[in-house]
Amino acid sequence: MNKRRGVSYKKRVEEINRIYDKWAKTGLSNREIWRRHIYPLYAISERTFYNLLNASADAKNIIDDGTRELLLFDDDDFK
Numbered sequence: 001m002n003k004r005r006g007v008s009y010k011k012r013v014e015e016i017n018r019i020y021d022k023w024a025k026t027g028l029s030n031r032e033i034w035r036r037h038i039y040p041l042y043a044i045s046e047r048t049f050y051n052l053l054n055a056s057a058d059a060k061n062i063i064d065d066g067t068r069e070l071l072l073f074d075d076d077d078f079k
Helices: 005-024 030-040 046-055
Strands: none
Touching: 005 030, 005 046, 030 046
């Protein structure tokens, strides 16, 4: 049985990967990125953090443009 992922999950995957990419370029370790920047915002475990990083590689987790218009918050709200 496949798990069904909603738009909120896809949006969270996208946002966490954006934060990760931003801080990975500075040379922080994955654990420090999770501890300083991901956990305070999303309160997810380190294992969930790694699962979300791996989920970004799946094509099924890409938000199409028609659905993106329906989201309540812009990406600019999280900078």
